[in-house]
Amino acid sequence: MNLSRMLAQREAAGDPVKVGIIGCGKFGAMYLSQARLTTGIHVVGIADLNVAGARETLTHIGWEAERFAARSFDDAEKHRSTFITDDSTSLIQDGGLDVLIEATGDPAAGIRHCLMAISHGLHVVMVNVEADVVAGPLLARRAELAGTVYSLAWGDQPALIAEHVDWARACGFKVVSAGKGTRYLPSFHQSTPDTVWDHFGWDLEVVKRGRLNPKMFNSFIDGTKSGIEMSAVCNATGLTPQPDGLAFPPCSRFDLAEVCKPTENGGTLTHSGTTEVVSSLHRDGTEVEGHLQYGTFVVIEGETDYARYCFEEYHMLPDSSFRFASLYRPTHMIGLELGVSVASAALRGEPTGSPVAFNSDVVATAKRDLAAGEVLDGEGGFCVWGKQTAARTSLDEGYLPLGLAQNVKMKRSVAIGERLKWADVEIDSDDDAVKVRREMEAMFAAPNS
Known part of the structure; x- marks a missing residue:
């Protein structure tokens, strides 16, 4: 509990933690709004393809104009200000950073930026969980070999859930399940950017004020983000997915231990040591009283009579x-909390969660009947959603990772609900993201039993 003290010491020594961020979207804006108020942190540079948009975002979140007036990285260092650029390579190579935050949400870009940062000796905080589930185990291994930190993003739910699991194990408890809450109905798997706000039930004024991206937020409502985040949790903790992925049982925060335990004990899970996401809606669409829509949880087992007493x-x-029994956190503050990961990586050399295995994958699944010749539009779009699948099953069946289902053409027709395979689409084998994914599979996939 001393990260703020350590940051203050760096500030007093005139040596603040130097941070760069790629991607000035919602998550990035949330972090940056707090970074300007954090002692011991200097945001040296921001890379975004839309420089003008990044500047406007900084003004919107409260940054004074002089804070981002730097005309170069040297100028940013000299005047303790921030340089905005559209050149992410320059930020990584020339920014003099301690920590890089990757917040683009693009799996291919995230993998490329991460590998470059590691090769330049930088710690990486991977907000881009899409990239993490495509190749996170390999990226973490590369960072370890290079003596740097590869970290999940504190404030985002996977890191918080990994902390729950770590707490339980450090206290000697058996972890039965871990996960989060969400708003879910089975029909939401067919949600598109055109229908997303109806499913969320948000007033359009809230959407406008928050500058919310319908495609990004659709990935939360159609089940994709849940699959991605629970796969990240499995790979960071060693938990294993249920055979058919997430079931999204309706559950209140007070009934987690009753619902999220194995069926043999009266619960809903196929086995102990897995992930689940609970719904804030009953299947008839009515709201669960005391739901956990924005929170996280862990369910533990008391292995002695005394613990149960x-x-x-x-x-x-x-x-x-x-x-x-269960422990829950009622909400998460997303990018507003990301400073914990930055400080932990830079000052302790420790990640706030990091992949240790390849146990879970996220597979592209048809939202509707797809025809040969169609071009897939990736996460949160009109074509596919991401289903959590055991990594071994994904590899054995040749399923297509959700993170690679963007701008690829269908080679055959696929029915609604069917999981896509690599053979169903035209894949560029020379694509860097594809190469890294294949390398990760070869490195971590266990042999067939």
Whole structure:
């Protein structure tokens, strides 16, 4: 509990942590709004393809004009200001950074930026969880070999869930399940950017004020982001997905231990040691009272009678048998909390979650009947959603990773609900992201049993 003190020491020494960020969208804007208020942090540079848009965003979130008036990285260093550029390569190579934040949301770009940053000795905070589930295990291994940190992003749910799991294990508890809440109905798998706000139930004024991207937010409502985030959790903690992926059972924050335990114990899970996402909606569309739509959780097992007595005595949100109990965080603050990852990487040399295995994958699944010749539009779009799938199953069946289902043409027709395969699309084998993915598969995939 001393990151702020360590940052203050860096500030007093005139040596603040030097940070660069690629991508000035919603997550990036949330981080930057707090970075200007954080002692011991200097945002040296921001890379975004839309420089004018990045400048306007900084003004919108409260940055004074002089804070981003630097005309070069040297000028930024000299005047403790920020240089905005459309050249991400220059930011990585010439920015004099300690930590790079990758927040583009583009898997191919994220992989490219991460590998470049590692080769230049930078710590990487991977906000781009899409890139993490395509090749995170390999990226983390590369960083480890280079003596740098590859970290999931604190404030985003995967890192918070990984912390829950770490807490439980450090206390000697068996982890039964871990996950988050969301707003879910089965029909949402067919959601598109045209229908997303109806499914969220948000007033359009909130959408406008927040400058919310319908394609990005559609990935939250159609089930894709849940699959991505739970795959990141599995790969960072060693948990394993359920055979058919996430079931999204309706559940309140007070019933987590009752619902998110194995079926053999009266719950809904196929096995212990897995991930699940609970819905804030009953299947009839009515709201679950005391839901956990924006929160995270872990369910633990008391393996002794004494622990179970304690679950009961201290009202530790137990199930009806007092064998299982839960811990939850009611909400997450997304980019507003990202400074924890930056400080942890730079000052402790520790990630706030990092892949240790390739246990889970996210597979492109047809939202509607797809015809040969159609070009897929990727995450949150009109064509596919991402289904959590065991990595071994994904490899054995030749399923197409969701992160590579962007701007690729269908070679055959596929029915709604069917998981796409590599053979179903025209893949450029020379594409860097494809090469890295294939290398990651070869490195981490266990042999067939």
